[in-house]
Amino acid sequence: MRNPMAVLLMALAAAPHGVNAQDLAHGKAVYDLWCAPCHAPGRKHPGTQALDIVYKGEKPGSLEQRLDLTPELVATFVRTGVSIMPFFRKTEISDTDLADLGAWLSKPLER
């Protein structure tokens, strides 16, 4: 790779903007507070139960066990809501909280 700009762009693509271990830990804390009551593993959580039915075992019912989530998908659901899932206001989950939450849910190997 001779083009320094291309090298820089590849490095930026490989290291998502500003996400570090502290951000991921914060993302998990946001998840534990707002999402785990519905999305933690186990049948007593309504989100996990609903997604078990939606995916019929093709994907894990619990969000924290999913390998296919992206920050964009997480952000869409969090700001819009679906079925019994409420949407969350920026006073509840700020844009920074949401970025860290999306990063944590999208990085299964670093959880």
Ligand code: HEC
């Ligand atoms: C009151 C329970 C509840 C809470 C709290 C909740 N959810 Fe949900 N969520 C659901 C339910 C139920 C569904 C499945 C709806 C359906 O498709 O039938 C869902 C679906 C989703 C989906 C879509 C998954 C897919 O593959 O279709 C995402 C992403 C999601 N929730 C993220 C979150 C995040 C992130 C939080 C925390 C900020 C959160 N949810 C909080 C109940 C909840």
